[in-house]
Amino acid sequence: MLKSKSILILLSAVICLSVSLIEAMAQKSRTKKLTIQGSTTVLPIAQRCAEEFMKEHPEANISVRGGGSGVGIAALIDGTIDIADASRAMKTKELKKARVNGINPVAHVVARDAIAVILHPQNPVNNLTKSHLKAIYTGAISRWNEVGGTSDVIVVVSRDVASGTFEVFNELALDKQRVRPDALMQASNQAVVNIVASTNGAIGYVGLGYLSKEVKPIAIDGVMPSVATAKSGAYLLARSLYMYTDGKPKGLAKEFIDFVLGPKGQKIVKEEGFVPVK
Amino acid sequence: MKKKVMFLAVSLLLGLAPYGVYAGSAIGEIKPYGYFWFRTTYMDKGSADADRTSEFAITRGYLRFKTKLDHNVEAKVTLDIAQKHGATAKSDWQVRLKYAHVDIGGFIPEAKIRLGLQKTYFGVIDQWEYPLIEKSLEDKLKYLASADLGVGIVGYLPQGYGDYAVAVYNGTGYTHAEDNDNKAICASVSVIPIPGLTLRGSRYQAKAGDSPEVARNRTAAVLGFARRPVEAFAEYLWTEDDQVDGKGFSLFGQLKLSNKLAVLARFDRWDPNDAVEDDGYSTYIGGLNCILVRNLLLQINYQVEDYETSGKNNKNLYLVQVKWSY
Numbered sequence: 138m139l140k141s142k143s144i145l146i147l148l149s150a151v152i153c154l155s156v157s158l159i160e161a162m163a164q165k166s167r168t169k170k171l172t173i174q175g176s177t178t179v180l181p182i183a184q185r186c187a188e189e190f191m192k193e194h195p196e197a198n199i200s201v202r203g204g205g206s207g208v209g210i211a212a213l214i215d216g217t218i219d220i221a222d223a224s225r226a227m228k229t230k231e232l233k234k235a236r237v238n239g240i241n242p243v244a245h246v247v248a249r250d251a252i253a254v255i256l257h258p259q260n261p262v263n264n265l266t267k268s269h270l271k272a273i274y275t276g277a278i279s280r281w282n283e284v285g286g287t288s289d290v291i292v293v294v295s296r297d298v299a300s301g302t303f304e305v306f307n308e309l310a311l312d313k314q315r316v317r318p319d320a321l322m323q324a325s326n327q328a329v330v331n332i333v334a335s336t337n338g339a340i341g342y343v344g345l346g347y348l349s350k351e352v353k354p355i356a357i358d359g360v361m362p363s364v365a366t367a368k369s370g371a372y373l374l375a376r377s378l379y380m381y382t383d384g385k386p387k388g389l390a391k392e393f394i395d396f397v398l399g400p401k402g403q404k405i406v407k408e409e410g411f412v413p414v415k
Numbered sequence: 416m417k418k419k420v421m422f423l424a425v426s427l428l429l430g431l432a433p434y435g436v437y438a439g440s441a442i443g444e445i446k447p448y449g450y451f452w453f454r455t456t457y458m459d460k461g462s463a464d465a466d467r468t469s470e471f472a473i474t475r476g477y478l479r480f481k482t483k484l485d486h487n488v489e490a491k492v493t494l495d496i497a498q499k500h501g502a503t504a505k506s507d508w509q510v511r512l513k514y515a516h517v518d519i520g521g522f523i524p525e526a527k528i529r530l531g532l533q534k535t536y537f538g539v540i541d542q543w544e545y546p547l548i549e550k551s552l553e554d555k556l557k558y559l560a561s562a563d564l565g566v567g568i569v570g571y572l573p574q575g576y577g578d579y580a581v582a583v584y585n586g587t588g589y590t591h592a593e594d595n596d597n598k599a600i601c602a603s604v605s606v607i608p609i610p611g612l613t614l615r616g617s618r619y620q621a622k623a624g625d626s627p628e629v630a631r632n633r634t635a636a637v638l639g640f641a642r643r644p645v646e647a648f649a650e651y652l653w654t655e656d657d658q659v660d661g662k663g664f665s666l667f668g669q670l671k672l673s674n675k676l677a678v679l680a681r682f683d684r685w686d687p688n689d690a691v692e693d694d695g696y697s698t699y700i701g702g703l704n705c706i707l708v709r710n711l712l713l714q715i716n717y718q719v720e721d722y723e724t725s726g727k728n729n730k731n732l733y734l735v736q737v738k739w740s741y
Binding site: 216217229230231232233234235236237238239240241312313 | 483486525571572573574575576577578607610611613639640641642643646674
């Protein structure tokens with residue numbers, strides 16, 4: 138009785154395994170498809186690169202979605218996507234989960250992201266320490282004279298919480314503390330520039346690509362934001378942007394990563410307001 | 416030794432308490448999440464009417480909350496809502512605290528000190544996310560409770576090459592209060608030498624009662640394999656309870672046919688007393704999992720429990736369950 142049950146179960150398992158492996162292999166050979174998911178910060182780079190890549194390779198079908206770094210990494214760990222976009226490095230917990238699942242995450246740094254802190258051009262303050270910046274944005278400091286400026290009230294301008302820029306700033310400058318409730322939350326980099334340019338006591342932050350003569354960028358801990366300081370890592374409010382693959386990329390995934398890191402991809406990186414890595 | 420362990424645990428709790436209170440001033444969002452299982456079971460263990468039963472039940476619901484008190488301090492609470500078997504209409508549900516702990520990081524790289532009601536870091540019991548409806552082998556046999564009160568350190572090996580956990584517990588499990596001063600000590604180490612291959616060793620050492628004290632030791636070795644579309648593990652478990660040694664194993668395999676469909680199988684073999692012949696039993700489980708929509712999983716299981724003991728009827732269980740995650 139026991140023997141026949143064991144044989145039946147074993148036989149069923151072997152049949153199911155064979156059928157699904159054959160089906161999976163057949164499906165892989167039929168299509169030239171690439172699925173990418175993850176960080177909303179990396180999304181514009183991935184989307185534009187995918188569009189340009191598909192123009193050059195009409196046989197390729199690339200699907201790009203956002204959702205956030207955590208969502209993309211989780212999907213890579215589950216084996217449901219080919220490339221995970223991430224605006225942070227994978228955590229040890231995620232690396233362990235990936236290895237348990239038989240996934241070997243390989244990171245490709247495709248760009249650097251730097252956030253410049255901006256003031257009204259007439260504001261005499263030229264430098265803030267990280268702790269001053271954090272105190273201003275969390276509400277502990279409310280007047281400019283507490284950081285060497287005039288007696289004006291500080292008007293805090295921030296990106297809304299859904300933006301990738303907010304996510305970086307919140308992590309790197311505020312150690313994930315909450316922004317003061319009376320901050321003016323803006324939906325775009327340009328909106329932040331407009332308010333800071335027209336308000337004497339305002340402070341804001343934007344991607345490096347959005348700096349203009351209407352506003353004054355300041356140094357953080359003595360380092361000015363620039364392509365060079367963002368690349369070298371000397372500037373505090375800068376981070377790498379990643380595309381993760383399972384093992385060394387092959388086939389279409391390799392062609393796409395090569396495109397992003399090539400001259401055309403890096404031009405797109407620059408046009409989207411990020412710092413190229415090549 | 417026992418007093419030293421207690422002293423250390425209490426010192427740790429008191430020493431960290433002010434830090435916890437301070438960290439609590441930076442209050443974050445409280446995130447609710449969890450699961451509810453709705454199940455129907457048909458059991459057949461003989462020819463008499465009383466041997467055949469069927470029921471609809473919400474067998475379990477986990478209502479979970481977590482919050483970040485500081486970037487290094489996190490708190491989690493899980494309420495376990497279950498239906499009492501044979502309950503009266505007035506008291507048919509019970510709510511128990513399953514997990515309630517504070518995790519404090521920053522002291523040891525890639526590790527947290529965990530204080531409170533937490534998982535038992537042993538074998539498969541703390542990893543089993545119910546891909547099949549049945550509990551893990553050690554949980555099913557009630558050789559260990561899945562949660563207990565205590566102090567633990569849980570951490571990761573560098574670069575995700577594995578993890579480890581060490582804890583001191585009451586030893587009575589989350590459903591009972593401590594009944595003596597004997598603490599249970601548990602340690603587990605997992606190593607992942609290559610992606611997809613996991614090796615885990617666990618030891619749980621406890622004593623129950625005062626005079627005489629009775630050993631309650633458990634040891635497990637687990638070998639896991641994963642390479643899409645296949646996931647599998649083998650667990651070998653042995654137990655020592657006073658003069659009685661039990662031994663057995665559990666084999667599990669899952670084949671993902673697509674992102675929404677998987678077939679699963681498990682075979683358990685258990686001998687509760689090494690010194691006694693023909694007292695063992697085997698469990699065979701076959702299952703199908705289907706994701707109906709996001710966060711809604713349909714599980715269909717057929718389970719046979721085959722006893723060697725003469726006079727004890729085999730059990731056939733047909734189970735259908737919907738698991739809602741939120």
